[in-house]
Amino acid sequence: MEIPNDDELVRRAQEGDLDAFNKLVERYQVQMYNLAIRYIGDPFLAEDVTQEAFVAAWKALGSFRGGSFRSWLFRILINEAHDLRRRHVKRTPGSLDQILEELGEFPQMGDPHIGPEETAVSAATFKAIEKCIQKLPEEYKLVLLLVDVQGLSYDEVATALRLPLGTVKSRLFRGRCMLRELLKDSGEL
Amino acid sequence: MEKMEPTNHPEPEKLAGLIDGALPDTERILVRRHVEACQSCRRALEEMERMVALLRALPQYAPRRSFLLDESHAKQRPVGSFASVYASLAASVILALGMALSLLIGGYGPDQPEIVLTPEDSRVSQESVQGMAPTVTVSAGMVMPAGVGAGAAPTVTMSLETPASAFAPGDRSVSSSGGAQAAGGVSRTTPSASGGQEPVETSTSSSSDYTGTLARTLGALSLGSLLLSILLFMRTRLYLR
Numbered sequence: 001m002e003i004p005n006d007d008e009l010v011r012r013a014q015e016g017d018l019d020a021f022n023k024l025v026e027r028y029q030v031q032m033y034n035l036a037i038r039y040i041g042d043p044f045l046a047e048d049v050t051q052e053a054f055v056a057a058w059k060a061l062g063s064f065r066g067g068s069f070r071s072w073l074f075r076i077l078i079n080e081a082h083d084l085r086r087r088h089v090k091r092t093p094g095s096l097d098q099i100l101e102e103l104g105e106f107p108q109m110g111d112p113h114i115g116p117e118e119t120a121v122s123a124a125t126f127k128a129i130e131k132c133i134q135k136l137p138e139e140y141k142l143v144l145l146l147v148d149v150q151g152l153s154y155d156e157v158a159t160a161l162r163l164p165l166g167t168v169k170s171r172l173f174r175g176r177c178m179l180r181e182l183l184k185d186s187g188e189l
Numbered sequence: 190m191e192k193m194e195p196t197n198h199p200e201p202e203k204l205a206g207l208i209d210g211a212l213p214d215t216e217r218i219l220v221r222r223h224v225e226a227c228q229s230c231r232r233a234l235e236e237m238e239r240m241v242a243l244l245r246a247l248p249q250y251a252p253r254r255s256f257l258l259d260e261s262h263a264k265q266r267p268v269g270s271f272a273s274v275y276a277s278l279a280a281s282v283i284l285a286l287g288m289a290l291s292l293l294i295g296g297y298g299p300d301q302p303e304i305v306l307t308p309e310d311s312r313v314s315q316e317s318v319q320g321m322a323p324t325v326t327v328s329a330g331m332v333m334p335a336g337v338g339a340g341a342a343p344t345v346t347m348s349l350e351t352p353a354s355a356f357a358p359g360d361r362s363v364s365s366s367g368g369a370q371a372a373g374g375v376s377r378t379t380p381s382a383s384g385g386q387e388p389v390e391t392s393t394s395s396s397s398d399y400t401g402t403l404a405r406t407l408g409a410l411s412l413g414s415l416l417l418s419i420l421l422f423m424r425t426r427l428y429l430r
Contacts, residue, residue: 026257034250125243129244154209166202173205189236
C-alpha cells in the first residue's frame, strides 16, 4: 500500500479530514517532542507544548501555503514554546541536573550508536552533550538543534525561524564552535 | 624546515558547509585543499565532524503519550486556505464597492414628492367609482379604508390642491394634483389627535423605495461580509507570526 506523502495528507486535512492530519501527527510527533524537550529543557512542559502545537497547526492548516510542512510545524512549535516562556516559565538555578535526571528516566528510541563502526557511545557522553546544549545561547541552540539533531536542511531552518540563509549558517557555525569548546572543557572531545 | 601553514583560512561558515555537504563543488574543492594544508583548520574540522556525529546520534526520547487529535478537535475545522480567504475577501470588496457605487449613482431612487396637507389647505375630494364599487370619502385627519365593498377593486381618485405657501423653502414637494396616484403608491395618512388641526404628513412610497431598501440591505450585507472576511483573514495570519 502506497504511503501518502505530506502534500497529499495536508490537502486532505485542509478539507477537514482529521484522520489524514493524525497521520501527519504520527509522522512528526517524535521529532516535535524531541525538539521541544531539548529547547525547553522540561519533559513535562515539552509534552504540553507539543500537544498545543499540533492543535494550533490543525486550526491554522488553512494558512499553510505549501513548501516544507515539517518546517511549518516546527515554526508553530517554536512559537508555542516562546509563548509558554513568556507566560510563566522561569528556570530555577540548578534545575538542569534535575532535568537531565528526568530525561534519563525517559524511554529512548533505539540504541545510540555513532560512526561507521557502530561504536556504542556511553550514556555519560550523551548526558554531557545534553548538558552542554542547555548552556548554549537560545539563538544558537535552536539552529543547532534543528540542523544537527533534527536533521533539517538550511533552507528548512531558514523557513522555520524566518531567518536569512546566511544568518542560519553563521549561527550554526558559532553554535558548533561554542559547543565544541564546552565539550572540550568537559573532556568529551 | 617546517612547512608554512596557509594564512588565508576559509570563512567559518564554509567549514560548517563542508561538514553538511552544502558547498558548491568548486568551493568544496578549494576548502578541502586548504584544510589538507592547514593543520589548525584540519583539527577544527575533525573535532567539529566528531561533535556533529555525536549530535546526530543523540537518542530520541519517546513521548509518554500520543499527540493524536481526537474527535473534539474535529469540530474546530481548519480555516479556509489562503487562496479561498483571499478570494472571499476580494469578492466582498468588489461587492461592497459595487453596492456603494450603485447607492451613490442611483441614490435611494428618484426624489419622491412629500405632500403636506392641512385641513384648511387641502381638500381631498373624492372618487369616482364605477359600478358596484363603494364610495370612499377621504377627509383630512381621517382615513376610510378603500376596497371594502365586494366586486371589482375600486378606483380612488385623490385630488390635492395645496398652495405653495404651505411648503417650507427647500422642501421637496409638489403642488400638483394626483401625485400619489401618479406615483402608483399608497397614501398613508396620519390622523391628528387634535381633530385635524395640525398638518398631516403624507409621504408616498414607490417601487423606487423598495429598490432603495433593497440596495441598503444588500449594502449592509456586503459590508458585513467584508468585515467577516477581514476577521477570517486576520485569524489565518495569526498563525504566521
